[in-house]
Amino acid sequence: MKKVIIGLSGGVDSTVAAFLLKKQGYEVTGITLKLWDEASRCCNFEEIMRAKKVCFKIGIKHYVLNLKNKFKKEVIDYFIKDYIDGLTPNPCVICNEKIKFYVLFKKMKELNYDYIATGHYAKIKKVKNKFFLSAAKDKKKTQEYFLARLDEDILKYIKFPLADFTKEEVKKIAEKQGFFIPEKESQEICFLKDKESPYKFIERFVDIEKYKGCSIYNLQGEKLKEIEEPYFKFTIGQRKGIGIGGGTPFYVFKIIANEKKILVSEEKMLYNNFCKIKNIKLFKNKNKKVFRANVKIRYLHKAAEAKILKRKGQELEIKFKKPQFAITPGQLAVLYENNTVIGSGFIN
Amino acid sequence: MKKIIYLDNNATTRIDKRVLQSMLPYLEEYYANPSGIYYFAQEVKKEIEKAREKVAKFLNATPFEIIFTSGGTESDNFAIKGIAFANREKGKHIITSSIEHHAVLNTLKYLEKQGFEITFLPVDKYGIVDIDALKESIRKDTILISIMYANNEIGTIEPIKEIGEIARNNNVYFHTDAVQAAGKIKIDVKELNVDLLSISGHKFYGPKGIGALFIRKGVKIEPVLHGGHHERNQRAGTENVAGIIGLGRACEIAEEDLKNTEIKNKKKKLKDKLEKGILEKIPEVIVNGHPEKRIDNTLNICIKYIEGESILIQLDFEGICASSGSACTSGSLEPSHVLLALGLPHEIAHGSLRFSLSKYTEEEEIDKVLEVLPGAVQKLRNLSPFWKEKKI
Numbered sequence: 001m002k003k004v005i006i007g008l009s010g011g012v013d014s015t016v017a018a019f020l021l022k023k024q025g026y027e028v029t030g031i032t033l034k035l036w037d038e039a040s041r042c043c044n045f046e047e048i049m050r051a052k053k054v055c056f057k058i059g060i061k062h063y064v065l066n067l068k069n070k071f072k073k074e075v076i077d078y079f080i081k082d083y084i085d086g087l088t089p090n091p092c093v094i095c096n097e098k099i100k101f102y103v104l105f106k107k108m109k110e111l112n113y114d115y116i117a118t119g120h121y122a123k124i125k126k127v128k129n130k131f132f133l134s135a136a137k138d139k140k141k142t143q144e145y146f147l148a149r150l151d152e153d154i155l156k157y158i159k160f161p162l163a164d165f166t167k168e169e170v171k172k173i174a175e176k177q178g179f180f181i182p183e184k185e186s187q188e189i190c191f192l193k194d195k196e197s198p199y200k201f202i203e204r205f206v207d208i209e210k211y212k213g214c215s216i217y218n219l220q221g222e223k224l225k226e227i228e229e230p231y232f233k234f235t236i237g238q239r240k241g242i243g244i245g246g247g248t249p250f251y252v253f254k255i256i257a258n259e260k261k262i263l264v265s266e267e268k269m270l271y272n273n274f275c276k277i278k279n280i281k282l283f284k285n286k287n288k289k290v291f292r293a294n295v296k297i298r299y300l301h302k303a304a305e306a307k308i309l310k311r312k313g314q315e316l317e318i319k320f321k322k323p324q325f326a327i328t329p330g331q332l333a334v335l336y337e338n339n340t341v342i343g344s345g346f347i348n
Numbered sequence: 349m350k351k352i353i354y355l356d357n358n359a360t361t362r363i364d365k366r367v368l369q370s371m372l373p374y375l376e377e378y379y380a381n382p383s384g385i386y387y388f389a390q391e392v393k394k395e396i397e398k399a400r401e402k403v404a405k406f407l408n409a410t411p412f413e414i415i416f417t418s419g420g421t422e423s424d425n426f427a428i429k430g431i432a433f434a435n436r437e438k439g440k441h442i443i444t445s446s447i448e449h450h451a452v453l454n455t456l457k458y459l460e461k462q463g464f465e466i467t468f469l470p471v472d473k474y475g476i477v478d479i480d481a482l483k484e485s486i487r488k489d490t491i492l493i494s495i496m497y498a499n500n501e502i503g504t505i506e507p508i509k510e511i512g513e514i515a516r517n518n519n520v521y522f523h524t525d526a527v528q529a530a531g532k533i534k535i536d537v538k539e540l541n542v543d544l545l546s547i548s549g550h551k552f553y554g555p556k557g558i559g560a561l562f563i564r565k566g567v568k569i570e571p572v573l574h575g576g577h578h579e580r581n582q583r584a585g586t587e588n589v590a591g592i593i594g595l596g597r598a599c600e601i602a603e604e605d606l607k608n609t610e611i612k613n614k615k616k617k618l619k620d621k622l623e624k625g626i627l628e629k630i631p632e633v634i635v636n637g638h639p640e641k642r643i644d645n646t647l648n649i650c651i652k653y654i655e656g657e658s659i660l661i662q663l664d665f666e667g668i669c670a671s672s673g674s675a676c677t678s679g680s681l682e683p684s685h686v687l688l689a690l691g692l693p694h695e696i697a698h699g700s701l702r703f704s705l706s707k708y709t710e711e712e713e714i715d716k717v718l719e720v721l722p723g724a725v726q727k728l729r730n731l732s733p734f735w736k737e738k739k740i
Contacts (some may be wrong), residue, residue, distance in 0.1 A: 061664075063657075063661055065657055066657070106731070107658065107661075109731055110658045110662070110727065110728055110731055111658070111661060111662060111665070112727075
């Protein structure tokens with residue numbers, strides 16, 4: 001019997017994923033990662049106990065691993081640093097690469113298991129003996145964007161039992177099996193407390209006085225306003241909360257961290273057809289100087305056609321066919337061929 | 349189910365069959381509430397008092413000095429909060445060690461929030477409390493010293509008699525959490541000069557959910573559970589009759605077992621075999637706790653370059669139950685505050701593993717551990733970057 005380690009959060013998706021694996025005849029062991037303190041939305045006592053109860057019910061072993069230190073170092077510190085540098089981080093992407101899949105993979109090897117699994121909506125595709133990550137059946141829910149940094153040597157050991165299910169179908173299975181289904185599932189960053197903004201979160205970790213106060217300028221270089229709060233309260237493309245009334249609405253165009261400056265503009269100025277990305281991972285077209293791809297510049301973005309150009313050094317240039325709204329530094333740009341991930345990099 | 353090899357006896361023990369037998373009538377036939385005035389209740393009450401005598405004899409106390417509780421945690425809470433609240437007019441300073449069980453540590457942290465001042469004494473590399481630091485930290489307003497008899501994680505036995513003398517000379521109450529000592533070493537409250545002492549039934553072949561607190565006659569203490577007039581108004585709540593009877597029997601048996609050199613020698617021999625075997629077969633292992641002043645069933649080791657969690661899961665797959673650090677209710681491991689207090693670096697404390705034996709442990713079980721563990725460690729080390737670095 002092949003053996004699978006599944007990461008269990010206590011939520012409905014990983015629960016059903018574990019159930020499906022067990023039904024398929026695998027020997028399944030559940031692991032819940034304790035990543036953050038109990039005040040936050042994830043990893044609290046209730047969630048962990050829920051994961052444990054699921055395992056009792058399905059009849060599989062369950063272990064909880066404590067990764068609070070590693071999570072702080074790899075994810076929280078990165079999250080804070082990016083905001084302070086004027087970027088918009090994507091902690092889920094980093095957590096999947098550096099924490100979740102890294103740890104599950106490590107445990108798989110240590111415990112002589114054959115595969116790892118999670119309740120993500122994504123698919124592993126095998127093309128000519130190479131493994132790729134691809135979109136799941138549920139196109140509204142598909143999460144391959146968040147997993148895009150996983151390398152092939154991990155991908156080939158991954159099972160995504162929900163690859164061919166829609167969220168509705170998963171809920172139905174859960175209902176039929178009597179698994180817990182929360183009324184509303186949070187899509188927000190797991191370590192923030194209820195309704196806590198990233199800015200309020202960061203305030204708990206840094207000397208906020210150092211960063212307070214920023215000036216808002218328009219693109220003509222005129223100072224429009226001074227505000228008390230730090231520049232990292234804002235994100236590119238933001239319209240609400242700038243507090244400049246009258247006329248056409250203003251959007252955050254650029255954040256200049258070292259000058260504590262926010263540039264604002266009209267909406268149309270935020271459309272751009274060019275960006276550079278760094279920390280590149282390419283799973284295809286490694287030796288091509290130019291190739292075409294569809295590029296997603298944030299999770300909820302519809303992948304847009306683009307030409308990818310390799311320049312000297314470690315960066316890639318992306319030229320979109322049509323201008324895209326609010327290309328945000330710090331976010332991950334994922335390159336697709338059809339629905340398959342062929343590479344990624346962080347927007348400069 | 350695979351045969352279970354239970355080497356986590358500092359967490360709990362298998363109930364002694366004689367203890368179980370003694371309890372059964374009180375779960376079935378003799379169900380009267382002992383507070384009743386009818387003879388049916390008196391029969392039950394009589395047995396409770398007999399059990400109290402057995403517990404008292406076990407600790408060399410008088411029956412009046414024994415209060416039944418729900419276990420070690422309640423006994424510790426009762427002792428500490430009870431003394432603190434009854435004596436706060438005298439002072440608000442309490443002394444403890446940095447390696448206490450959470451039942452003591454967190455109770456004191458709670459009191460800290462209530463305005464009490466707590467001194468957490470350092471320990472040496474073996475886990476022995478710094479006596480000079482203790483002497484220096486006693487003040488006029490010190491009302492209580494609470495130091496454990498034997499540590500649950502590393503097994504180190506503290507110099508309780510010496511601390512008791514210091515406490516007495518300074519007119520300060522002294523409580524010891526003897527949960528891990530009871531049944532493993534002789535406890536004599538008179539000789540030790542303790543004023544309060546906690547024990548828990550399930551740590552020495554008794555049932556879970558029952559414990560006792562010894563309160564020396566004359567000690568000024570307030571109850572923490574208020575309600576009916578049970579336990580001489582000291583601890584409200586209908587008595588856990590079967591538990592109390594079981595605890596009494598467990599104390600009786602423990603007293604006999606402590607005198608039984610055969611049982612004592614067997615446990616010691618097996619623990620030594622395990623310790624020696626591990627040190628021979630696995631390089632880079634540290635044994636924690638005091639080399640001699642240690643309860644003889646406990647072996648706590650740090651296996652360098654690997655994580656305790658991974659080893660525990662592998663052992664579990666083989667049916668071997670051991671522990672690492674202290675597990676919280678969700679089962680995730682926090683770095684052990686005890687090992688950190690010994691001065692061990694975080695990454696080494698992370699690879700800790702505790703085996704605790706019982707009188708039921710058999711030689712073949714130890715052999716099985718010695719057969720499984722070295723391979724499991726080697727496998728993890730082969731995957732560990734730190735181990736590879738070290739070899740280069």
